[in-house]
Amino acid sequence: MAIALELVALTKRYGSQRAVDGLSLQIPEGMFYALLGPNGAGKTTTLRMVAGLLAPDSGEALILGHSITREPAAAKQALAYLPDDPLLYGKLRPMEYLEFVCGLWDVPAIEAEPRARELLKQLGLWEVCGQLVETFSRGMKQKLALAGAFVHRPRVIVLDEPLTGLDAAAARLVKDMLAEHVAQGNTVILTTHIMEVAERLAQRIGIINRGRLVAEGTLEQLRLRSGEVDGTLESVFLELVDRQDG
Numbered sequence: 576m577a578i579a580l581e582l583v584a585l586t587k588r589y590g591s592q593r594a595v596d597g598l599s600l601q602i603p604e605g606m607f608y609a610l611l612g613p614n615g616a617g618k619t620t621t622l623r624m625v626a627g628l629l630a631p632d633s634g635e636a637l638i639l640g641h642s643i644t645r646e647p648a649a650a651k652q653a654l655a656y657l658p659d660d661p662l663l664y665g666k667l668r669p670m671e672y673l674e675f676v677c678g679l680w681d682v683p684a685i686e687a688e689p690r691a692r693e694l695l696k697q698l699g700l701w702e703v704c705g706q707l708v709e710t711f712s713r714g715m716k717q718k719l720a721l722a723g724a725f726v727h728r729p730r731v732i733v734l735d736e737p738l739t740g741l742d743a744a745a746a747r748l749v750k751d752m753l754a755e756h757v758a759q760g761n762t763v764i765l766t767t768h769i770m771e772v773a774e775r776l777a778q779r780i781g782i783i784n785r786g787r788l789v790a791e792g793t794l795e796q797l798r799l800r801s802g803e804v805d806g807t808l809e810s811v812f813l814e815l816v817d818r819q820d821g
């Protein structure tokens with residue numbers, strides 16, 4: 576099976592601090608993968624390098640075998656990245672925004688329009704289609720940004736804290752959409768502080784702390800590694816991070 580995302584000794588420093596410190600990881604295609612870590616562990620910095628928004632000091636990230644630094648066009652073709660603070664254009668309406676995004680990805684207009692409509696309906700934004708994005712609540716903006724990430728059917732979707740700020744119904748909807756995307760053979764990689772999300776949805780989990788990979792595997796493998804054989808992901812996570820800090 577193809578490797579959806581490979582990190583090879585990825586490193587980023589801010590001054591003397593190593594925000595990401597020689598991170599290596601392989602995530603096979605068709606997987607729901609959760610990246611966990613305490614505040615400041617280096618998750619957002621890692622994802623920004625994966626998306627090609629931040630240059631690594633050394634090492635590299637490959638999407639489906641294409642280096643984001645050396646072959647950015649090929650790497651980005653299969654990738655969607657949803658940041659934790661997505662930038663939307665306030666003066667556009669939802670359909671205009673999605674048409675704009677489809678244009679960036681060369682999605683033919685004949686496919687773009689029904690796909691955008693389907694996503695807006697799915698995410699409960701169809702009723703507000705006539706409104707400018709600047710009038711949207713934070714949760715509505717987040718749902719529209721998510722529609723923008725899904726609209727070109729990316730094989731690999733990378734999301735930074737996608738559930739923050741969503742109400743219970745919206746969070747359920749987004750979790751279902753992500754699970755469905757994986758069921759169709761695509762790859763979802765997300766960061767979250769919500770342990771229940773990682774515990775219930777992720778097939779594999781990576782834990783990072785201080786820019787380094789502390790442990791990686793299925794929940795069962797992480798339980799064995801931590802010694803918390805019947806533990807919740809929360810207790811396994813806290814034990815593994817504590818051990819590295821200690």
Ligand SMILES: Nc1ncnc2c1ncn2[C@@H]1O[C@H](COP(=O)(O)OP(=O)(O)OP(=O)(O)O)[C@@H](O)[C@H]1O
Pocket residue numbers: 589594612613614615616617618619620621
């Ligand atoms: N632009 C920047 N300049 C200086 N330091 C930065 C910058 N961005 C991040 N850092 C530092 O890099 C480290 C990793 O930050 P990062 O945002 O990647 O962590 P995170 O795991 O996403 O945290 P959180 O869970 O709080 O969102 C932190 O110590 C942070 O202070």
